[in-house]
Amino acid sequence: MKDGQKEMEKGDFKKAYSKFKKATEEDPSSAEAWFHRAEAGNLASGMFGAKIGDEDIMEAYKKAIELDAENTDYYSSYGSFCISIGKFEEAEGAYSEAAEMDESNASRYLAEFAVDYYNAVLARYGEIMDDPAARAPYAKKALLFMLKALEMEPEEAKKLL
Numbered sequence: 124m125k126d127g128q129k130e131m132e133k134g135d136f137k138k139a140y141s142k143f144k145k146a147t148e149e150d151p152s153s154a155e156a157w158f159h160r161a162e163a164g165n166l167a168s169g170m171f172g173a174k175i176g177d178e179d180i181m182e183a184y185k186k187a188i189e190l191d192a193e194n195t196d197y198y199s200s201y202g203s204f205c206i207s208i209g210k211f212e213e214a215e216g217a218y219s220e221a222a223e224m225d226e227s228n229a230s231r232y233l234a235e236f237a238v239d240y241y242n243a244v245l246a247r248y249g250e251i252m253d254d255p256a257a258r259a260p261y262a263k264k265a266l267l268f269m270l271k272a273l274e275m276e277p278e279e280a281k282k283l284l
Contacts, residue, residue: 154191
């Protein structure tokens, strides 16, 4: 674990991933090792030559969550990763779970999902999002999550606007 963290600090995510992968093989019951494996894999997957599949990264996040189901950071990090690869329903579930588990920070998780989801959709679908009709279902979902974050009903928002 320490070696993996050192590699992360140096910015060598491929080496860090290898170290964390070894840590999960040596201690498959370590939620922290699985989480760091997922995080390093996520960062390394963008590096030249890193052959770490999205499914492998998702499985590492899921294993961390399975082993430490109370850690909301695991859920939100998993949700963020899912958004980055276009698995929006999976992301919605992860962020919603974090919000349910940690009511004092629920607005943070819900707002993060709303903004990151909407930005990812705009980036993914590009010019078609210039059409209000095409954009509407995505904007509506993002807006509903933002209203949940604000603990506000749509009717109240309409009155305020």
